[in-house]
Amino acid sequence: MQVVSAAEVAQHLTWQGVIDRLRHTFVNGVESPPRHHHAMHRPDGEATMLLMPAWEAAGYIGVKMVNVFPQNAEHGVPAISGLYLLSEGKHGQPLACIDGSELTRRRTAAASALAAQALANEDADTLLVVGTGKLAPMVIEAHASVRPIKRVLIWGRNPNKAAAIAEEYADRFATQVVDALPDAVAEADIISCVTLSTQPIIKGEWLTPGTHVDLIGAFRPQMRETDAACLGRAQVFVDTYSGAKGEAGDILQAIEEGAFQFDAIQAELAEVLSGAKPGRSGKEAITLFKSVGASLEDLAAAIELWESLPKHHS
Template identity: 85%
Template sequence: MRVVSAAEVERYLTWEGLIKRLHTTFVNGVESPPRHHHAMHRPDGEATMLLMPAWEPAGYIGVKMVNVFPQNAQHNIPAISGLYLLSEGKHGQPLACIDGSELTRRRTAAASALAAQALANEAAETLLVVGTGKLAPMVIEAHASIRPIKRVLVWGRNPEKASAIAEAYADRFDTQVVSDLQDAVVQADIVSCVTLSTEPLIKGEWLTPGTHVDLIGAFRPQMRETDAECLRRSVVFVDTYAGAKGEAGDILQAIDEGAFRFEDIKAELAEVLAGTKPGRRSAEAITLFKSVGASLEDLAAAIEVWEAINQ
Protein backbone atom coordinates (compact mmCIF):
# COMPACT_ATOMS: atom_id res chain seq x y z
CA MET A 1 0.00 0.00 0.00
CA ARG A 2 1.33 3.39 -0.99
CA VAL A 3 1.49 6.20 1.58
CA VAL A 4 0.83 9.52 -0.18
CA SER A 5 2.12 12.61 1.61
CA ALA A 6 0.62 16.08 1.70
CA ALA A 7 3.38 17.28 -0.63
CA GLU A 8 2.42 14.63 -3.19
CA VAL A 9 -1.26 15.55 -2.92
CA GLU A 10 -0.32 19.16 -3.61
CA ARG A 11 1.82 18.10 -6.55
CA TYR A 12 -0.66 15.81 -8.26
CA LEU A 13 -3.98 17.55 -7.58
CA THR A 14 -3.95 20.31 -10.17
CA TRP A 15 -6.99 22.57 -10.12
CA GLU A 16 -7.83 21.80 -13.74
CA GLY A 17 -7.62 18.04 -13.25
CA LEU A 18 -9.44 18.01 -9.92
CA ILE A 19 -12.30 20.26 -11.02
CA LYS A 20 -12.78 18.16 -14.16
CA ARG A 21 -12.77 14.96 -12.09
CA LEU A 22 -15.30 16.41 -9.66
CA HIS A 23 -17.57 17.43 -12.53
CA THR A 24 -17.55 13.88 -13.91
CA THR A 25 -18.14 12.32 -10.50
CA PHE A 26 -21.05 14.62 -9.61
CA VAL A 27 -22.74 13.90 -12.95
CA ASN A 28 -22.12 10.13 -12.95
CA GLY A 29 -22.69 9.67 -9.22
CA VAL A 30 -21.29 7.18 -6.71
CA GLU A 31 -22.65 5.27 -3.74
CA SER A 32 -22.22 7.57 -0.75
CA PRO A 33 -23.99 6.75 2.55
CA PRO A 34 -24.56 9.57 5.03
CA ARG A 35 -21.36 10.45 6.80
CA HIS A 36 -20.87 9.42 10.39
CA HIS A 37 -20.71 12.53 12.57
CA HIS A 38 -19.47 12.10 16.13
CA ALA A 39 -19.13 14.86 18.73
CA MET A 40 -16.13 14.33 21.00
CA HIS A 41 -16.03 16.09 24.34
CA ARG A 42 -12.37 16.85 25.02
CA PRO A 43 -10.78 18.49 28.09
CA ASP A 44 -10.18 21.72 26.16
CA GLY A 45 -13.51 21.84 24.30
CA GLU A 46 -15.70 20.00 21.84
CA ALA A 47 -14.21 18.33 18.77
CA THR A 48 -15.73 16.35 15.91
CA MET A 49 -14.88 13.09 14.16
CA LEU A 50 -16.21 12.55 10.65
CA LEU A 51 -16.20 9.22 8.78
CA MET A 52 -17.05 9.52 5.09
CA PRO A 53 -17.37 6.37 2.94
CA ALA A 54 -18.03 6.22 -0.81
CA TRP A 55 -17.58 3.77 -3.65
CA GLU A 56 -18.09 3.43 -7.38
CA PRO A 57 -20.57 0.71 -8.42
CA ALA A 58 -17.80 -1.21 -10.19
CA GLY A 59 -14.68 0.71 -9.28
CA TYR A 60 -12.75 2.34 -6.47
CA ILE A 61 -13.75 2.24 -2.80
CA GLY A 62 -12.74 4.86 -0.25
CA VAL A 63 -13.28 6.22 3.23
CA LYS A 64 -12.02 9.37 4.94
CA MET A 65 -11.54 9.96 8.64
CA VAL A 66 -11.38 13.60 9.71
CA ASN A 67 -10.83 15.16 13.13
CA VAL A 68 -12.00 18.76 13.57
CA PHE A 69 -10.54 20.60 16.59
CA PRO A 70 -11.56 24.30 16.46
CA GLN A 71 -9.52 24.93 19.63
CA ASN A 72 -6.32 24.24 17.66
CA ALA A 73 -6.38 27.85 16.48
CA GLN A 74 -5.15 28.82 19.95
CA HIS A 75 -2.02 26.76 19.32
CA ASN A 76 -1.45 27.74 15.66
CA ILE A 77 -2.29 24.20 14.56
CA PRO A 78 -4.74 23.48 11.69
CA ALA A 79 -8.26 22.77 12.93
CA ILE A 80 -8.77 19.90 10.49
CA SER A 81 -6.66 16.75 10.11
CA GLY A 82 -7.27 13.29 8.75
CA LEU A 83 -6.44 10.57 6.24
CA TYR A 84 -8.03 8.84 3.26
CA LEU A 85 -7.92 5.10 2.55
CA LEU A 86 -8.39 4.20 -1.13
CA SER A 87 -9.02 0.60 -2.23
CA GLU A 88 -9.46 -1.07 -5.61
CA GLY A 89 -12.93 -2.27 -6.47
CA LYS A 90 -12.38 -5.78 -7.83
CA HIS A 91 -11.15 -7.41 -4.62
CA GLY A 92 -11.32 -4.57 -2.09
CA GLN A 93 -7.57 -4.43 -1.58
CA PRO A 94 -6.10 -1.20 -0.15
CA LEU A 95 -4.14 0.88 -2.62
CA ALA A 96 -3.13 4.04 -0.79
CA CYS A 97 -3.29 5.92 2.47
CA ILE A 98 -3.48 9.56 1.47
CA ASP A 99 -2.95 12.67 3.60
CA GLY A 100 -6.52 13.67 4.37
CA SER A 101 -5.93 17.29 5.34
CA GLU A 102 -4.44 18.37 2.02
CA LEU A 103 -6.94 16.23 0.11
CA THR A 104 -9.82 17.88 2.00
CA ARG A 105 -8.51 21.41 1.54
CA ARG A 106 -8.16 21.02 -2.19
CA ARG A 107 -11.35 19.10 -2.94
CA THR A 108 -13.38 21.54 -0.82
CA ALA A 109 -12.10 24.57 -2.67
CA ALA A 110 -12.36 22.80 -6.02
CA ALA A 111 -16.02 21.90 -5.38
CA SER A 112 -16.80 25.56 -4.72
CA ALA A 113 -14.95 26.57 -7.88
CA LEU A 114 -16.89 23.95 -9.83
CA ALA A 115 -20.14 25.43 -8.51
CA ALA A 116 -18.93 28.93 -9.34
CA GLN A 117 -18.41 27.89 -12.96
CA ALA A 118 -22.18 27.56 -13.20
CA LEU A 119 -23.27 30.17 -10.68
CA ALA A 120 -20.82 33.11 -10.64
CA ASN A 121 -20.79 35.73 -13.38
CA GLU A 122 -18.17 34.91 -16.01
CA ALA A 123 -16.57 38.35 -15.62
CA ALA A 124 -16.17 38.09 -11.83
CA GLU A 125 -12.92 39.87 -10.94
CA THR A 126 -13.09 40.67 -7.21
CA LEU A 127 -12.99 37.88 -4.65
CA LEU A 128 -13.62 38.43 -0.94
CA VAL A 129 -12.29 35.68 1.32
CA VAL A 130 -13.83 35.66 4.80
CA GLY A 131 -11.59 33.64 7.10
CA THR A 132 -7.86 33.09 7.43
CA GLY A 133 -7.48 29.36 8.03
CA LYS A 134 -5.80 26.75 5.83
CA LEU A 135 -8.70 26.81 3.37
CA ALA A 136 -8.37 30.49 2.55
CA PRO A 137 -5.40 30.16 0.16
CA MET A 138 -7.05 27.18 -1.54
CA VAL A 139 -10.19 29.22 -2.19
CA ILE A 140 -8.15 31.97 -3.80
CA GLU A 141 -6.33 29.55 -6.09
CA ALA A 142 -9.39 27.50 -7.01
CA HIS A 143 -11.62 30.46 -7.90
CA ALA A 144 -8.80 32.11 -9.82
CA SER A 145 -8.49 28.97 -11.92
CA ILE A 146 -12.04 29.33 -13.28
CA ARG A 147 -12.74 33.08 -13.18
CA PRO A 148 -10.60 36.12 -14.16
CA ILE A 149 -9.85 37.13 -10.57
CA LYS A 150 -7.74 40.28 -10.41
CA ARG A 151 -8.48 41.59 -6.91
CA VAL A 152 -8.55 39.66 -3.63
CA LEU A 153 -9.92 41.12 -0.39
CA VAL A 154 -9.15 39.26 2.85
CA TRP A 155 -11.10 39.61 6.09
CA GLY A 156 -10.33 37.81 9.33
CA ARG A 157 -10.57 38.21 13.06
CA ASN A 158 -6.79 37.97 13.25
CA PRO A 159 -5.29 40.87 11.25
CA GLU A 160 -1.84 39.26 11.22
CA LYS A 161 -3.16 36.10 9.57
CA ALA A 162 -5.13 38.18 7.05
CA SER A 163 -2.01 40.17 6.22
CA ALA A 164 0.03 37.01 5.73
CA ILE A 165 -2.47 35.67 3.19
CA ALA A 166 -2.67 38.99 1.36
CA GLU A 167 1.12 39.24 1.20
CA ALA A 168 1.46 35.66 -0.06
CA TYR A 169 -0.67 36.48 -3.12
CA ALA A 170 0.37 40.09 -3.68
CA ASP A 171 2.51 39.13 -6.68
CA ARG A 172 -0.47 37.52 -8.46
CA PHE A 173 -3.38 39.76 -7.49
CA ASP A 174 -4.22 43.19 -6.18
CA THR A 175 -4.64 42.08 -2.55
CA GLN A 176 -6.00 44.04 0.38
CA VAL A 177 -6.75 43.31 4.03
CA VAL A 178 -10.18 44.71 4.91
CA SER A 179 -11.68 45.53 8.29
CA ASP A 180 -15.09 46.81 7.13
CA LEU A 181 -16.84 43.59 6.10
CA GLN A 182 -19.96 45.35 4.82
CA ASP A 183 -17.98 47.57 2.46
CA ALA A 184 -15.96 44.56 1.26
CA VAL A 185 -19.10 42.55 0.48
CA VAL A 186 -20.46 45.44 -1.56
CA GLN A 187 -17.26 45.48 -3.64
CA ALA A 188 -17.02 41.73 -4.21
CA ASP A 189 -18.21 39.68 -7.17
CA ILE A 190 -17.64 36.45 -5.22
CA VAL A 191 -17.87 36.22 -1.42
CA SER A 192 -16.28 33.02 -0.13
CA CYS A 193 -16.66 32.21 3.57
CA VAL A 194 -14.29 29.68 5.16
CA THR A 195 -14.85 30.04 8.91
CA LEU A 196 -16.10 28.01 11.87
CA SER A 197 -18.46 30.79 12.91
CA THR A 198 -21.60 30.18 14.93
CA GLU A 199 -22.88 33.74 14.39
CA PRO A 200 -23.81 35.42 11.07
CA LEU A 201 -20.94 37.28 9.46
CA ILE A 202 -22.55 38.20 6.12
CA LYS A 203 -25.84 40.09 6.13
CA GLY A 204 -28.30 39.85 3.28
CA GLU A 205 -28.88 43.59 3.18
CA TRP A 206 -25.25 44.02 2.07
CA LEU A 207 -25.54 41.90 -1.07
CA THR A 208 -25.60 43.64 -4.44
CA PRO A 209 -27.00 42.35 -7.77
CA GLY A 210 -24.75 39.82 -9.47
CA THR A 211 -22.94 38.67 -6.34
CA HIS A 212 -22.16 34.98 -5.86
CA VAL A 213 -21.97 33.84 -2.21
CA ASP A 214 -19.90 30.73 -1.50
CA LEU A 215 -20.46 29.24 1.98
CA ILE A 216 -17.95 26.58 2.97
CA GLY A 217 -17.22 26.81 6.68
CA ALA A 218 -20.38 25.95 8.62
CA PHE A 219 -20.78 22.17 8.52
CA ARG A 220 -22.91 21.59 11.63
CA PRO A 221 -26.47 22.74 12.41
CA GLN A 222 -25.34 25.19 15.11
CA MET A 223 -22.84 26.91 12.80
CA ARG A 224 -23.67 29.69 10.36
CA GLU A 225 -21.88 32.36 8.32
CA THR A 226 -24.91 34.29 7.02
CA ASP A 227 -28.17 35.67 8.33
CA ALA A 228 -31.57 34.51 7.07
CA GLU A 229 -31.96 37.60 4.87
CA CYS A 230 -28.95 36.46 2.87
CA LEU A 231 -30.73 33.24 1.92
CA ARG A 232 -34.05 34.98 1.38
CA ARG A 233 -32.53 37.35 -1.18
CA SER A 234 -30.52 34.69 -3.00
CA VAL A 235 -31.09 31.90 -5.48
CA VAL A 236 -29.87 29.04 -3.29
CA PHE A 237 -27.98 25.93 -4.41
CA VAL A 238 -26.35 23.15 -2.34
CA ASP A 239 -23.71 20.50 -2.88
CA THR A 240 -26.17 17.73 -1.94
CA TYR A 241 -29.72 17.82 -0.61
CA ALA A 242 -28.87 15.21 2.03
CA GLY A 243 -25.94 17.18 3.37
CA ALA A 244 -27.90 20.42 3.42
CA LYS A 245 -30.84 18.85 5.22
CA GLY A 246 -28.69 17.31 7.91
CA GLU A 247 -25.86 19.73 8.53
CA ALA A 248 -26.10 23.12 6.76
CA GLY A 249 -26.51 25.49 9.68
CA ASP A 250 -27.07 28.55 7.49
CA ILE A 251 -30.08 26.88 5.90
CA LEU A 252 -31.42 25.03 8.93
CA GLN A 253 -31.35 28.11 11.18
CA ALA A 254 -32.99 30.27 8.52
CA ILE A 255 -35.74 27.63 8.29
CA ASP A 256 -36.16 27.67 12.07
CA GLU A 257 -36.54 31.44 11.91
CA GLY A 258 -39.34 31.11 9.35
CA ALA A 259 -37.41 33.00 6.66
CA PHE A 260 -36.65 30.08 4.36
CA ARG A 261 -38.00 26.67 3.37
CA PHE A 262 -36.04 23.62 2.30
CA GLU A 263 -38.18 23.61 -0.84
CA ASP A 264 -36.73 27.04 -1.72
CA ILE A 265 -33.42 25.40 -2.64
CA LYS A 266 -33.27 25.58 -6.44
CA ALA A 267 -30.99 22.60 -7.08
CA GLU A 268 -28.14 20.46 -5.86
CA LEU A 269 -24.87 20.69 -7.75
CA ALA A 270 -25.27 17.42 -9.70
CA GLU A 271 -28.55 18.66 -11.19
CA VAL A 272 -26.98 21.90 -12.36
CA LEU A 273 -23.95 20.15 -13.86
CA ALA A 274 -26.11 17.55 -15.60
CA GLY A 275 -28.30 20.30 -17.05
CA THR A 276 -31.53 19.04 -15.52
CA LYS A 277 -31.93 22.27 -13.55
CA PRO A 278 -30.60 25.73 -14.42
CA GLY A 279 -27.83 27.57 -12.63
CA ARG A 280 -27.44 31.34 -12.87
CA ARG A 281 -30.20 32.75 -15.07
CA SER A 282 -29.26 36.44 -15.22
CA ALA A 283 -26.27 38.68 -14.60
CA GLU A 284 -28.19 40.50 -11.85
CA ALA A 285 -29.19 37.44 -9.83
CA ILE A 286 -27.69 36.91 -6.38
CA THR A 287 -26.62 33.28 -6.19
CA LEU A 288 -25.63 31.34 -3.08
CA PHE A 289 -23.90 27.96 -2.91
CA LYS A 290 -23.90 26.16 0.42
CA SER A 291 -21.61 23.17 0.80
CA VAL A 292 -21.00 20.94 3.80
CA GLY A 293 -18.75 18.51 1.95
CA ALA A 294 -19.65 15.21 0.31
CA SER A 295 -17.82 11.89 0.35
CA LEU A 296 -18.02 11.68 -3.44
CA GLU A 297 -15.70 14.71 -3.56
CA ASP A 298 -13.10 12.91 -1.47
CA LEU A 299 -13.32 9.76 -3.57
CA ALA A 300 -12.95 11.79 -6.76
CA ALA A 301 -9.91 13.59 -5.38
CA ALA A 302 -8.30 10.37 -4.15
CA ILE A 303 -8.80 8.70 -7.54
CA GLU A 304 -7.31 11.76 -9.27
CA VAL A 305 -4.23 11.59 -7.02
CA TRP A 306 -3.81 7.83 -7.46
CA GLU A 307 -4.19 7.85 -11.24
CA ALA A 308 -1.93 10.88 -11.62
CA ILE A 309 0.79 9.12 -9.62
CA ASN A 310 0.45 5.94 -11.68
CA GLN A 311 -0.02 7.35 -15.16
Protein backbone atom coordinates in the same frame (compact mmCIF):
# COMPACT_ATOMS: atom_id res chain seq x y z
CA MET B 1 0.35 0.33 -0.89
CA GLN B 2 1.60 3.87 -1.40
CA VAL B 3 1.64 6.44 1.40
CA VAL B 4 0.96 9.93 0.00
CA SER B 5 2.07 12.92 2.07
CA ALA B 6 0.44 16.35 2.28
CA ALA B 7 3.27 17.78 0.16
CA GLU B 8 2.64 15.18 -2.55
CA VAL B 9 -1.10 15.93 -2.52
CA ALA B 10 -0.35 19.64 -2.99
CA GLN B 11 2.15 18.89 -5.77
CA HIS B 12 0.13 16.42 -7.87
CA LEU B 13 -3.53 17.43 -7.42
CA THR B 14 -4.01 20.25 -9.96
CA TRP B 15 -7.04 22.57 -9.71
CA GLN B 16 -8.12 21.86 -13.28
CA GLY B 17 -7.77 18.12 -12.76
CA VAL B 18 -9.70 17.91 -9.50
CA ILE B 19 -12.45 20.32 -10.64
CA ASP B 20 -13.02 18.31 -13.85
CA ARG B 21 -13.03 15.06 -11.87
CA LEU B 22 -15.55 16.49 -9.38
CA ARG B 23 -17.80 17.56 -12.25
CA HIS B 24 -17.69 14.03 -13.69
CA THR B 25 -18.35 12.43 -10.30
CA PHE B 26 -21.23 14.76 -9.37
CA VAL B 27 -22.92 14.11 -12.73
CA ASN B 28 -22.37 10.34 -12.74
CA GLY B 29 -22.84 9.73 -9.02
CA VAL B 30 -21.28 7.24 -6.63
CA GLU B 31 -22.58 5.16 -3.73
CA SER B 32 -22.12 7.16 -0.56
CA PRO B 33 -23.85 6.08 2.67
CA PRO B 34 -24.37 8.72 5.38
CA ARG B 35 -21.22 9.41 7.33
CA HIS B 36 -20.73 7.64 10.63
CA HIS B 37 -20.25 9.76 13.77
CA HIS B 38 -18.69 8.04 16.77
CA ALA B 39 -18.33 9.88 20.08
CA MET B 40 -15.13 8.91 21.89
CA HIS B 41 -14.71 9.58 25.60
CA ARG B 42 -11.06 10.49 26.14
CA PRO B 43 -9.35 11.20 29.48
CA ASP B 44 -9.18 14.93 28.66
CA GLY B 45 -12.64 15.36 27.09
CA GLU B 46 -14.91 14.36 24.24
CA ALA B 47 -13.58 13.56 20.77
CA THR B 48 -15.32 12.39 17.60
CA MET B 49 -14.40 9.89 14.93
CA LEU B 50 -16.02 10.40 11.51
CA LEU B 51 -16.01 7.69 8.84
CA MET B 52 -16.96 8.71 5.30
CA PRO B 53 -17.20 5.81 2.83
CA ALA B 54 -17.94 6.03 -0.90
CA TRP B 55 -17.45 3.77 -3.90
CA GLU B 56 -17.99 3.67 -7.65
CA ALA B 57 -20.45 1.11 -9.01
CA ALA B 58 -17.66 -0.88 -10.63
CA GLY B 59 -14.55 1.08 -9.74
CA TYR B 60 -12.60 2.59 -6.89
CA ILE B 61 -13.55 2.25 -3.21
CA GLY B 62 -12.57 4.80 -0.58
CA VAL B 63 -13.08 5.84 3.02
CA LYS B 64 -11.99 8.92 4.94
CA MET B 65 -11.34 8.65 8.65
CA VAL B 66 -11.32 11.93 10.56
CA ASN B 67 -10.53 12.44 14.24
CA VAL B 68 -11.87 15.63 15.80
CA PHE B 69 -10.17 16.59 19.08
CA PRO B 70 -11.36 20.10 20.12
CA GLN B 71 -9.07 19.93 23.17
CA ASN B 72 -5.99 19.98 20.89
CA ALA B 73 -6.18 23.79 20.75
CA GLU B 74 -4.68 23.89 24.24
CA HIS B 75 -1.66 21.92 23.01
CA GLY B 76 -1.12 23.85 19.77
CA VAL B 77 -2.05 20.77 17.70
CA PRO B 78 -4.68 20.92 14.89
CA ALA B 79 -8.13 19.87 16.13
CA ILE B 80 -8.89 17.83 13.01
CA SER B 81 -6.70 15.14 11.49
CA GLY B 82 -7.39 12.28 9.19
CA LEU B 83 -6.42 10.05 6.33
CA TYR B 84 -7.96 8.67 3.18
CA LEU B 85 -7.71 5.01 2.19
CA LEU B 86 -8.22 4.32 -1.53
CA SER B 87 -8.70 0.76 -2.83
CA GLU B 88 -9.11 -0.63 -6.33
CA GLY B 89 -12.54 -1.92 -7.31
CA LYS B 90 -11.85 -5.28 -8.91
CA HIS B 91 -10.45 -7.11 -5.88
CA GLY B 92 -10.75 -4.48 -3.13
CA GLN B 93 -6.99 -4.20 -2.67
CA PRO B 94 -5.67 -1.02 -0.95
CA LEU B 95 -3.80 1.34 -3.28
CA ALA B 96 -2.97 4.42 -1.27
CA CYS B 97 -3.11 5.96 2.18
CA ILE B 98 -3.40 9.71 1.62
CA ASP B 99 -2.97 12.67 3.98
CA GLY B 100 -6.59 13.52 4.82
CA SER B 101 -6.21 17.18 5.77
CA GLU B 102 -4.59 18.33 2.52
CA LEU B 103 -6.94 16.23 0.39
CA THR B 104 -9.97 17.69 2.22
CA ARG B 105 -8.69 21.27 2.01
CA ARG B 106 -8.21 21.03 -1.75
CA ARG B 107 -11.40 19.14 -2.61
CA THR B 108 -13.44 21.60 -0.51
CA ALA B 109 -12.11 24.62 -2.41
CA ALA B 110 -12.41 22.74 -5.72
CA ALA B 111 -16.11 21.97 -5.09
CA SER B 112 -16.74 25.69 -4.49
CA ALA B 113 -14.86 26.57 -7.66
CA LEU B 114 -16.90 24.01 -9.60
CA ALA B 115 -20.07 25.67 -8.30
CA ALA B 116 -18.70 29.13 -9.21
CA GLN B 117 -17.88 27.84 -12.70
CA ALA B 118 -21.56 26.91 -13.04
CA LEU B 119 -23.14 29.85 -11.17
CA ALA B 120 -20.92 32.95 -11.03
CA ASN B 121 -20.94 35.52 -13.83
CA GLU B 122 -18.27 34.73 -16.40
CA ASP B 123 -16.57 38.12 -16.04
CA ALA B 124 -16.34 37.93 -12.22
CA ASP B 125 -12.93 39.42 -11.43
CA THR B 126 -13.12 40.60 -7.79
CA LEU B 127 -13.01 37.96 -5.05
CA LEU B 128 -13.65 38.68 -1.37
CA VAL B 129 -12.35 36.03 1.02
CA VAL B 130 -13.88 36.15 4.50
CA GLY B 131 -11.68 34.21 6.94
CA THR B 132 -7.93 33.62 7.20
CA GLY B 133 -7.60 29.92 8.09
CA LYS B 134 -6.10 27.07 6.07
CA LEU B 135 -8.87 27.19 3.47
CA ALA B 136 -8.45 30.88 2.58
CA PRO B 137 -5.44 30.44 0.23
CA MET B 138 -7.13 27.41 -1.34
CA VAL B 139 -10.29 29.29 -2.33
CA ILE B 140 -8.19 32.05 -3.88
CA GLU B 141 -6.34 29.54 -6.06
CA ALA B 142 -9.41 27.45 -6.88
CA HIS B 143 -11.68 30.36 -7.87
CA ALA B 144 -8.87 31.95 -9.89
CA SER B 145 -8.64 28.71 -11.90
CA VAL B 146 -12.26 29.07 -13.14
CA ARG B 147 -12.84 32.86 -13.27
CA PRO B 148 -10.64 35.79 -14.41
CA ILE B 149 -9.86 36.97 -10.86
CA LYS B 150 -7.76 40.15 -10.79
CA ARG B 151 -8.48 41.61 -7.33
CA VAL B 152 -8.56 39.69 -4.05
CA LEU B 153 -9.97 41.39 -0.95
CA ILE B 154 -9.31 39.67 2.39
CA TRP B 155 -11.20 40.18 5.63
CA GLY B 156 -10.40 38.44 8.88
CA ARG B 157 -10.69 38.90 12.63
CA ASN B 158 -6.90 38.71 12.82
CA PRO B 159 -5.43 41.50 10.63
CA ASN B 160 -1.95 39.94 10.76
CA LYS B 161 -3.19 36.70 9.23
CA ALA B 162 -5.11 38.65 6.58
CA ALA B 163 -1.98 40.66 5.76
CA ALA B 164 0.10 37.46 5.45
CA ILE B 165 -2.34 36.01 2.89
CA ALA B 166 -2.48 39.32 0.98
CA GLU B 167 1.31 39.32 0.82
CA GLU B 168 1.50 35.67 -0.26
CA TYR B 169 -0.70 36.36 -3.32
CA ALA B 170 0.39 39.94 -4.09
CA ASP B 171 2.47 38.82 -7.07
CA ARG B 172 -0.53 37.14 -8.74
CA PHE B 173 -3.41 39.51 -7.87
CA ALA B 174 -4.11 43.04 -6.66
CA THR B 175 -4.60 42.01 -3.00
CA GLN B 176 -5.99 44.18 -0.25
CA VAL B 177 -6.83 43.67 3.43
CA VAL B 178 -10.26 45.21 4.11
CA ASP B 179 -11.79 46.50 7.36
CA ALA B 180 -15.16 47.74 6.14
CA LEU B 181 -16.98 44.53 5.26
CA PRO B 182 -20.16 46.19 3.87
CA ASP B 183 -18.09 48.08 1.26
CA ALA B 184 -16.06 45.00 0.35
CA VAL B 185 -19.21 42.89 -0.04
CA ALA B 186 -20.74 45.52 -2.33
CA GLU B 187 -17.61 45.55 -4.53
CA ALA B 188 -17.07 41.80 -4.79
CA ASP B 189 -18.24 39.60 -7.68
CA ILE B 190 -17.59 36.42 -5.67
CA ILE B 191 -17.68 36.26 -1.86
CA SER B 192 -16.14 33.13 -0.35
CA CYS B 193 -16.67 32.58 3.39
CA VAL B 194 -14.35 30.17 5.21
CA THR B 195 -14.91 30.81 8.92
CA LEU B 196 -16.07 28.90 11.99
CA SER B 197 -18.55 31.64 12.86
CA THR B 198 -21.74 31.04 14.84
CA GLN B 199 -23.03 34.57 14.14
CA PRO B 200 -23.88 36.07 10.74
CA ILE B 201 -20.93 37.97 9.27
CA ILE B 202 -22.41 38.79 5.85
CA LYS B 203 -25.70 40.69 5.69
CA GLY B 204 -28.12 40.36 2.80
CA GLU B 205 -28.66 44.12 2.57
CA TRP B 206 -24.99 44.58 1.57
CA LEU B 207 -25.21 42.31 -1.51
CA THR B 208 -25.28 43.87 -4.97
CA PRO B 209 -26.83 42.42 -8.15
CA GLY B 210 -24.73 39.83 -9.97
CA THR B 211 -22.84 38.63 -6.89
CA HIS B 212 -22.09 34.96 -6.24
CA VAL B 213 -21.88 34.00 -2.54
CA ASP B 214 -19.89 30.86 -1.63
CA LEU B 215 -20.47 29.56 1.93
CA ILE B 216 -18.02 26.92 3.13
CA GLY B 217 -17.58 27.49 6.84
CA ALA B 218 -20.76 26.52 8.66
CA PHE B 219 -20.80 22.72 8.56
CA ARG B 220 -22.80 22.27 11.77
CA PRO B 221 -26.39 23.35 12.47
CA GLN B 222 -25.32 25.85 15.17
CA MET B 223 -22.84 27.63 12.86
CA ARG B 224 -23.66 30.34 10.32
CA GLU B 225 -21.89 32.97 8.22
CA THR B 226 -24.87 34.84 6.73
CA ASP B 227 -28.18 36.29 7.90
CA ALA B 228 -31.53 35.09 6.55
CA ALA B 229 -31.73 38.13 4.24
CA CYS B 230 -28.83 36.71 2.20
CA LEU B 231 -30.85 33.58 1.47
CA GLY B 232 -33.97 35.64 0.86
CA ARG B 233 -32.28 37.76 -1.81
CA ALA B 234 -30.43 34.93 -3.54
CA GLN B 235 -31.07 31.94 -5.75
CA VAL B 236 -29.87 29.24 -3.35
CA PHE B 237 -27.94 26.13 -4.40
CA VAL B 238 -26.38 23.38 -2.24
CA ASP B 239 -23.73 20.69 -2.72
CA THR B 240 -26.20 17.94 -1.74
CA TYR B 241 -29.75 18.13 -0.39
CA SER B 242 -28.99 15.52 2.28
CA GLY B 243 -25.94 17.39 3.56
CA ALA B 244 -27.81 20.70 3.58
CA LYS B 245 -30.76 19.19 5.44
CA GLY B 246 -28.55 17.76 8.17
CA GLU B 247 -25.78 20.27 8.64
CA ALA B 248 -26.05 23.59 6.76
CA GLY B 249 -26.35 26.04 9.64
CA ASP B 250 -27.03 29.07 7.43
CA ILE B 251 -30.06 27.35 5.90
CA LEU B 252 -31.33 25.56 9.01
CA GLN B 253 -31.25 28.69 11.18
CA ALA B 254 -32.97 30.81 8.51
CA ILE B 255 -35.70 28.13 8.32
CA GLU B 256 -35.99 28.16 12.12
CA GLU B 257 -36.48 31.94 12.00
CA GLY B 258 -39.33 31.43 9.53
CA ALA B 259 -37.42 33.36 6.86
CA PHE B 260 -36.66 30.50 4.45
CA GLN B 261 -38.05 27.14 3.37
CA PHE B 262 -36.09 24.07 2.37
CA ASP B 263 -38.01 23.74 -0.89
CA ALA B 264 -36.89 27.25 -1.87
CA ILE B 265 -33.47 25.72 -2.64
CA GLN B 266 -33.21 25.91 -6.42
CA ALA B 267 -31.03 22.84 -7.00
CA GLU B 268 -28.24 20.66 -5.73
CA LEU B 269 -24.97 20.89 -7.64
CA ALA B 270 -25.39 17.64 -9.60
CA GLU B 271 -28.72 18.90 -11.01
CA VAL B 272 -27.14 22.12 -12.29
CA LEU B 273 -24.10 20.35 -13.74
CA SER B 274 -26.21 17.73 -15.54
CA GLY B 275 -28.59 20.38 -16.90
CA ALA B 276 -31.57 18.89 -15.03
CA LYS B 277 -32.18 22.26 -13.34
CA PRO B 278 -31.17 25.78 -14.33
CA GLY B 279 -28.42 27.76 -12.62
CA ARG B 280 -28.24 31.56 -12.45
CA SER B 281 -31.36 33.11 -14.02
CA GLY B 282 -29.56 36.18 -15.39
CA LYS B 283 -26.57 38.50 -15.07
CA GLU B 284 -28.19 40.58 -12.29
CA ALA B 285 -29.26 37.62 -10.14
CA ILE B 286 -27.58 36.97 -6.79
CA THR B 287 -26.55 33.31 -6.46
CA LEU B 288 -25.60 31.54 -3.24
CA PHE B 289 -23.88 28.15 -2.94
CA LYS B 290 -23.87 26.44 0.45
CA SER B 291 -21.63 23.40 0.89
CA VAL B 292 -21.02 21.16 3.87
CA GLY B 293 -18.87 18.58 2.06
CA ALA B 294 -19.71 15.15 0.71
CA SER B 295 -17.83 11.85 0.64
CA LEU B 296 -18.16 11.72 -3.15
CA GLU B 297 -15.86 14.78 -3.28
CA ASP B 298 -13.16 12.99 -1.27
CA LEU B 299 -13.41 9.90 -3.47
CA ALA B 300 -13.21 12.00 -6.65
CA ALA B 301 -10.16 13.91 -5.35
CA ALA B 302 -8.44 10.69 -4.22
CA ILE B 303 -8.98 9.07 -7.63
CA GLU B 304 -7.70 12.15 -9.46
CA LEU B 305 -4.64 12.25 -7.20
CA TRP B 306 -3.93 8.52 -7.59
CA GLU B 307 -4.14 8.71 -11.38
CA SER B 308 -1.88 11.81 -11.41
CA LEU B 309 0.90 10.34 -9.26
CA PRO B 310 4.11 9.23 -10.96
CA LYS B 311 3.57 5.59 -11.86
CA HIS B 312 4.31 3.29 -8.98
CA HIS B 313 5.86 -0.11 -8.65
CA SER B 314 3.54 -2.39 -6.72
